[in-house]
Structures are given as structure tokens and as C-alpha cells.
Amino acid sequence: MSDVREILKKRPLLFDGGMGTYYKAKPGQECEQANLLDPEGVLAVHGAYLEAGADAIKTNTFGLPRMAAAGNPLWEALTDEGWRLAAQAAAKTGAAVFADLGPAPDTESLPAAQIYTALAERFAALGAKNFLFETLSSDAGVAEAAKQIKEAVPDAFVLVSFAVLPDGYTREGRHCTQLVRSMTACGAVDAVGLNCVSAPGAMRTLVQQLGRTELPLSVMPNAGYPVVTRTRVQYQGRPEYFARELVGLAAEGVRILGGCCGTTPAHIAALRTALDALPEQLPVAAAAPVPTAAKPEVETDDAFLRKLNAGQKVIAIELDSPKDADLTGYLEGARRLQAAGADLLTIADCPIARARMDSSLVACRVHRELGLNVLPHMTCRDRNLNATKALLLGLYAEGVREVLAITGDPIPTAERDEVKNVYQFNSRKLAQYIVSLAGEGREMPSPLTVFGALNLNARNFDVELRRAQEKLENGMSGFLTQPVLSAQAVENLKKTREALGSRAKILAGIMPVVSQRNAIFMENEVNGIHVDAEIIERFAGLDRVQGEELGLEVSVKAAQAAAPYADGFYLMTPFNRIALMERLIARLKEEGVAD
Incomplete structure (x- = not known):
């Protein structure tokens, strides 16, 4: 299995795309349940992204934090099978495998940190060394869970990614700059970034607003904005456009790239080709923020x-x-x-x-x-x-x-x-x-x-x-x-x-x-x-x-x-x-x- 840190020293790390949206486009069960009900289908999706050139793939476990919080007894078996299938697929190419954790509900009776930690411990026992917290709207419980991961697996690589609207805010009203600062300060996170919700162009603007970051920056946008036709949700963003926008970010210093909803192996293959055409020496931090015009003074109190x-x-x-x-x-x-x-x-x-x-x-x-x-x-x-x-x-x-x-x-x-x-x-x-x-x-x-x-x-x-x-x-x-x-x-x-x-x-x-x-x-x-x-x-x-x-x-x-x-x-x-x-x-x- 590839060492993520070694890859990042040499070139940008390329993730896979949207497991959930790509798998659902085929006959079968709901995504995470497919680990038990359709393992061959999950393996096929992993294989398609690896063939497209992905350096890292995510386990098919995004929804398990909510499932565990709801008391569904299947979460442990789905975790085990999700890891086994991803590891089996990655063994053929040596790609890195990330234990994938979507957002967990945060309540007084069951804090998010407790849910994340239980899942992370399960993954660590299976051999996981890379962990991805993704599509988050807040940082509730993440720092605590990341510190627990580091105690159990000292050389673990922890990536935290937030789902941000084009104006820079999550659906819970947190601005991406605050969240990036929070994760950087916690000391247990190795990379931080943005994924989902926004399309490639909007996300590129957000990255420019973030400016230089202390940690490696990750960007995994949707293929575009969804179009709803009857009961189907479709993403019509073209692979060429997706690759052009993201390779521009790589040239400006973004070190981790990939796709979220609607991104298919074709999107990842186009991005692989574009990344391979870049010069070997690239900046290691994101671009400086776009300058803004001075604003007039206003009364700040009354x-x-x-x-x-x-x-x-x-x-x-x-x-x-x-x-x-x-x-x-x-x-x-x-x-x-x-x-x-x-x-x-x-x-x-x-x-x-x-x-x-x-x-x-x-x-x-x-x-x-x-x-x-x-x-x-x-x-x-x-x-x-x-x-x-x-x-x-x-x-x-x-x-x-x-x-x-x-x-x-x-x-x-x-x-x-x-x-x-x-x-x-x-x-x-x-x-x-x-x-x-x-x-x-x-x-x-x-x-x-x-x-x-x-x-x-x-x-x-x-x-x-x-x-x-x-x-x-x-x-x-x-x-x-x-x-x-x-x-x-x-x-x-x-x-x-x-x-x-x-x-x-x-x-x-x-x-x-x-x-x-x-x-x-x-x-x-x-x-x-x-x-x-x-x-x-x-x-x-x-x-x-x-x-x-x-x-x-x-x-x-x-x-x-x-x-x-x-x-x-x-x-x-x-x-x-x-x-x-x-x-x-x-x-x-x-x-x-x-x-």
C-alpha cells in the first residue's frame, strides 16, 4: 500500500470519485449495504477508479457514522467488509486506502466524537493507517477523534474535508476559513480541505479566498450542479472541464485532488492525464487570496x-x-x-x-x-x-x-x-x-x-x-x-x-x-x-x-x-x-x- 506522505513529497495525490452516485447509477442496493449484499459491485467501482489512475480510494463506509448513531447493529460488519473490499481492490495497484467517515450527528447524549472514535478504532484494528472525515458541516468531535487516532496509530494520516457552499459557508453556518483554522490548530490533522456541494469553478474561487494554508490542502468538488429529472439526480459536468479546473489548482499548490458527487472514472482519468502533464516542481501551498477592493468605513456600534x-x-x-x-x-x-x-x-x-x-x-x-x-x-x-x-x-x-x-x-x-x-x-x-x-x-x-x-x-x-x-x-x-x-x-x-x-x-x-x-x-x-x-x-x-x-x-x-x-x-x-x-x-x- 502506497505511503501517502511519500507521494505528497513528489506530486499531488489523486483520489477516486463519487462512490455513492456512481454505484447508484447501476442496479443494486444502497451504497454501504452493498458491502454485504453486492461485494462484487463495490469491487467493480473501486477497480474502475483505480484503472482511471487514482492513487487513493475511499472505503464504501460514508454513511456509517449516522448508522452507528442510530444503533443499527450492521455498522460493524459493514465497516469490516468495506475495509476488506477496498484493501482487496487496492492491492492490485498498491494504491492507498482511506477509511471514509461521513458526518456524525452530535447530541448531548451521544457526542459526535464518541461515534467517530468507535468507527476509527474499528478501522485501526483492521489495519487502517489513513482516515478521511468528509462532507462535514462543522468540526464537532473531529479534533477529539483525530487525537484518539494518533494515539492508537501514531503514523496515521488524517484528512478532514468540509462541505462548503459557493459563498464559503457550510449548511450549519460555519465559514471555511474558521474550520480550516480550527483543524490546523488541533495538531492531530495532517491535511484539510473542501469537498461536495460546490462545482469545480466555485471551489477554485473558494481555495483562492482561503489563501495559503499551513497544512496540505485537499479539493474534491462535485462534477457540477445536480439536475433532477423525475426521480433521478444527474450531474452533467464534463470530465474535460473538471480536469482543467482542478489541474489549475494543482499548479497553484493544492496537493490532494479528487471528486465527489457525480464524478465518474472518466472524470478521474481526465484529471490523471492532466496531472501527469504538469512539471515535476510545483508549489506546495495554495495560491494567495484574490485582492479585494477597500470598503468604506461604517459605524461599527451605536x-x-x-x-x-x-x-x-x-x-x-x-x-x-x-x-x-x-x-x-x-x-x-x-x-x-x-x-x-x-x-x-x-x-x-x-x-x-x-x-x-x-x-x-x-x-x-x-x-x-x-x-x-x-x-x-x-x-x-x-x-x-x-x-x-x-x-x-x-x-x-x-x-x-x-x-x-x-x-x-x-x-x-x-x-x-x-x-x-x-x-x-x-x-x-x-x-x-x-x-x-x-x-x-x-x-x-x-x-x-x-x-x-x-x-x-x-x-x-x-x-x-x-x-x-x-x-x-x-x-x-x-x-x-x-x-x-x-x-x-x-x-x-x-x-x-x-x-x-x-x-x-x-x-x-x-x-x-x-x-x-x-x-x-x-x-x-x-x-x-x-x-x-x-x-x-x-x-x-x-x-x-x-x-x-x-x-x-x-x-x-x-x-x-x-x-x-x-x-x-x-x-x-x-x-x-x-x-x-x-x-x-x-x-x-x-x-x-x-x-
């Missing part, structure tokens, strides 16, 4: 952030957008709250998953007309990655510098037959994606500040606090909390401040209770809110005026209790009562709780 970062207590106030298309009353309400002393207007994104005017569009209008800083809520529901990115770019262009990233409420059960949920990522991944849009050569000159939600009323607050720490690690700068309406909420707020210190800006949630009925409803039907029984009892028999007065008293006391542990307050407007919130802001200022 009055709200400057006040918050100066240590002054800020006031953010939430006002739900209209249910109809008329913004007249809403803008007047926002103007009144601004005059009362609100530093920031927050706008929910279709709370309880019921349609209202879009929070981001409303935020842009308020900011444009009033000059008031705004914090539109952005849920993971109902937008895929493309729609999210488009919206964020529009917000930035309109001068919006803060967003609140939350998972979002699911569509109510009664409406699911007509309205479907779309969840591509959670709030942590959304935050990570938002902050990754800024940087050299990126779409935004400066990052947006991302806030998240913190439920002080969570039954298992230790879990909630751990998630808050993960949110900070993924790019969030602070949190807006659920309402403080109990002694336990204050205690959890104190615990949060002690755990997170100055790393997080915390706006304590304050929501005036206006009646006993209102209090009982929130306690029983609103997720994330807990109202002390004592507070509920105090509202018994009160009329509207009395209820509002007591609500103000309770809210001010809650703010006073929360103040030592908070950087400001997040006021929630009940039933669109603007006048009540004007009075609350005035009381907070009179009591010296807010600056």
Missing part, C-alpha cells in the same frame, strides 16, 4: 452599545409588531417610548408562531424614521441559511447592529397541516453564523452584536446556564432574560452573573402583571414564566387602575432586586399599554435603578 459598554444601566423595551399592515400606531408608540427614555426597541419574530408584520422590516422602519436603536428577534424557524443571510445583509445595510437569536416557537399543532416548520439550525449555530459574516473578505465590514435568551425560570437551571455558556462560546455577547417575578428568578440571575462574570451583558426581564387573571394565565400557559403565588394573591379583586399601580410596584421591586446582577433591563409591554410602560420607565429612573 448609542445603545456605547452606553451598555460604558457600564450604564440601559433600558430595552419590547413592543410586538402589528397583526395587520398598518404601522402608524406602532411608530407612534415607539416614538413615545423613545421619548420616555428607552435606549432600544426589541421586536419579537412572530411570537407563538402566529404571523405578524416581519420583525426585521419593522426594525428597519423604526430605525430609519426615529433613529431609535432596534433589536429584531431572529428565530431559526421558517428561514433556511440563504434566507437568513439575505435578511442579515439587509439589516446591516439599514444600520441595524444588534439581533436577538432564538430558536423560536414551533407552529401550533392545529395549524401544522397548512403551515410547516422549517428549522435548519438552533440558536447557538445561528449566532455562530451571524458573527462569522464579518471579517476580512467577508460580507460585513464589522460583526453584528448577537444577544440570546436566558430563562431564569427554567426548572433545571444548571442546564440552562450551561447552554448560556455554550451560546457565549458560539458568539453571543449577552442575554435578555425571562421576567423576574419570583425570588428564585433573582437567585438564578445572581448565579448567572457569578458564573459568566463580565463575559456577558445581561438585561433582566421585567414584565408588569396587570391583573390576577393575567398573572394566572402567565403562570399556567406561558412557557418560561413563573409568577410567585404571593404576587398572584395580591391582585385579587383589583380593578384596572389598581392592577396597573400594583404591577408597577412589583416591577420596580423586581428591577431593584435584579439591578446588582444586571447590565440593564428588558421591559415587556403587556397588551400594548404604552402609557403603562412610560410610567414604568419614569419610576425606574426616579428610583435610580436605571440611568
Whole structure:
């Protein structure tokens, strides 16, 4: 079996193409199951790529991480046979064999690192020395697994490859430069690269944007973009074009080349011929990045952030957008709250998953007309990655510098037959994606500040606090909390401040209770809110005026209790009562709780 490192010293290493798409074009079973059900068919595919000139082939085991995570007992037998078949095929030419591991799900109960490690140990016991983690959307668990591989097989060669869209981001919102940097820094990876999703031309542009890399770079694009005809998916990219684009990358320093979906032995043969025609001495690193034009200076923060970062207590106030298309009353309400002393207007994104005017569009209008800083809520529901990115770019262009990233409420059960949920990522991944849009050569000159939600009323607050720490690690700068309406909420707020210190800006949630009925409803039907029984009892028999007065008293006391542990307050407007919130802001200022 060829030594990969020795090949790389002399010339680029050529991999095979897309096993899955090429095998499926023939009669037979699903790809990985074919290791047991159609071994001759798998051997034939390996043989075709080797005959085309591949220096290395991948085991037919791409889908096994998901299979193992799902508890399918066949994963071990499929691993064994996948290795045996690839080794048998490669023995005829001396080609290198890579144990192929596709993406593994990453959950708290079963981390991706555990799945990868179990498979890698199985391969190592079979004699594997080369390992490929491919088509990944994140680096979850990879560094840990790579280190375990190096401990078991010190001379192992580990290649990690990410599936990246033409704009440089994975489907989980990670930019390729971040991922390449992460794998380089881990110290247990020998080469890093990109594969799948993008066609050769787009991937060549991505490589130029990456610039020089410390580790050897791998590039394995699709043959082109898929064309769906009835039940078949076809790739129409021609082998000559594929070879021309990739040999150009080799001339610029890419050391590992191959193909992914839609690439056939014909594509690999064309690339083999092109590579063999190159001069012997080639650069060993990728080309320098394409220079970009200087961008004009833009405001990177705003009055709200400057006040918050100066240590002054800020006031953010939430006002739900209209249910109809008329913004007249809403803008007047926002103007009144601004005059009362609100530093920031927050706008929910279709709370309880019921349609209202879009929070981001409303935020842009308020900011444009009033000059008031705004914090539109952005849920993971109902937008895929493309729609999210488009919206964020529009917000930035309109001068919006803060967003609140939350998972979002699911569509109510009664409406699911007509309205479907779309969840591509959670709030942590959304935050990570938002902050990754800024940087050299990126779409935004400066990052947006991302806030998240913190439920002080969570039954298992230790879990909630751990998630808050993960949110900070993924790019969030602070949190807006659920309402403080109990002694336990204050205690959890104190615990949060002690755990997170100055790393997080915390706006304590304050929501005036206006009646006993209102209090009982929130306690029983609103997720994330807990109202002390004592507070509920105090509202018994009160009329509207009395209820509002007591609500103000309770809210001010809650703010006073929360103040030592908070950087400001997040006021929630009940039933669109603007006048009540004007009075609350005035009381907070009179009591010296807010600056």
C-alpha cells in the first residue's frame, strides 16, 4: 500500500470519485449495504477508479457514522467488509486506502466524537493507517477523534474535508476559513480541505479566498450542479472541464485532488492525464487570496452599545409588531417610548408562531424614521441559511447592529397541516453564523452584536446556564432574560452573573402583571414564566387602575432586586399599554435603578 506522505513529497495525490452516485447509477442496493449484499459491485467501482489512475480510494463506509448513531447493529460488519473490499481492490495497484467517515450527528447524549472514535478504532484494528472525515458541516468531535487516532496509530494520516457552499459557508453556518483554522490548530490533522456541494469553478474561487494554508490542502468538488429529472439526480459536468479546473489548482499548490458527487472514472482519468502533464516542481501551498477592493468605513456600534459598554444601566423595551399592515400606531408608540427614555426597541419574530408584520422590516422602519436603536428577534424557524443571510445583509445595510437569536416557537399543532416548520439550525449555530459574516473578505465590514435568551425560570437551571455558556462560546455577547417575578428568578440571575462574570451583558426581564387573571394565565400557559403565588394573591379583586399601580410596584421591586446582577433591563409591554410602560420607565429612573 502506497505511503501517502511519500507521494505528497513528489506530486499531488489523486483520489477516486463519487462512490455513492456512481454505484447508484447501476442496479443494486444502497451504497454501504452493498458491502454485504453486492461485494462484487463495490469491487467493480473501486477497480474502475483505480484503472482511471487514482492513487487513493475511499472505503464504501460514508454513511456509517449516522448508522452507528442510530444503533443499527450492521455498522460493524459493514465497516469490516468495506475495509476488506477496498484493501482487496487496492492491492492490485498498491494504491492507498482511506477509511471514509461521513458526518456524525452530535447530541448531548451521544457526542459526535464518541461515534467517530468507535468507527476509527474499528478501522485501526483492521489495519487502517489513513482516515478521511468528509462532507462535514462543522468540526464537532473531529479534533477529539483525530487525537484518539494518533494515539492508537501514531503514523496515521488524517484528512478532514468540509462541505462548503459557493459563498464559503457550510449548511450549519460555519465559514471555511474558521474550520480550516480550527483543524490546523488541533495538531492531530495532517491535511484539510473542501469537498461536495460546490462545482469545480466555485471551489477554485473558494481555495483562492482561503489563501495559503499551513497544512496540505485537499479539493474534491462535485462534477457540477445536480439536475433532477423525475426521480433521478444527474450531474452533467464534463470530465474535460473538471480536469482543467482542478489541474489549475494543482499548479497553484493544492496537493490532494479528487471528486465527489457525480464524478465518474472518466472524470478521474481526465484529471490523471492532466496531472501527469504538469512539471515535476510545483508549489506546495495554495495560491494567495484574490485582492479585494477597500470598503468604506461604517459605524461599527451605536448609542445603545456605547452606553451598555460604558457600564450604564440601559433600558430595552419590547413592543410586538402589528397583526395587520398598518404601522402608524406602532411608530407612534415607539416614538413615545423613545421619548420616555428607552435606549432600544426589541421586536419579537412572530411570537407563538402566529404571523405578524416581519420583525426585521419593522426594525428597519423604526430605525430609519426615529433613529431609535432596534433589536429584531431572529428565530431559526421558517428561514433556511440563504434566507437568513439575505435578511442579515439587509439589516446591516439599514444600520441595524444588534439581533436577538432564538430558536423560536414551533407552529401550533392545529395549524401544522397548512403551515410547516422549517428549522435548519438552533440558536447557538445561528449566532455562530451571524458573527462569522464579518471579517476580512467577508460580507460585513464589522460583526453584528448577537444577544440570546436566558430563562431564569427554567426548572433545571444548571442546564440552562450551561447552554448560556455554550451560546457565549458560539458568539453571543449577552442575554435578555425571562421576567423576574419570583425570588428564585433573582437567585438564578445572581448565579448567572457569578458564573459568566463580565463575559456577558445581561438585561433582566421585567414584565408588569396587570391583573390576577393575567398573572394566572402567565403562570399556567406561558412557557418560561413563573409568577410567585404571593404576587398572584395580591391582585385579587383589583380593578384596572389598581392592577396597573400594583404591577408597577412589583416591577420596580423586581428591577431593584435584579439591578446588582444586571447590565440593564428588558421591559415587556403587556397588551400594548404604552402609557403603562412610560410610567414604568419614569419610576425606574426616579428610583435610580436605571440611568
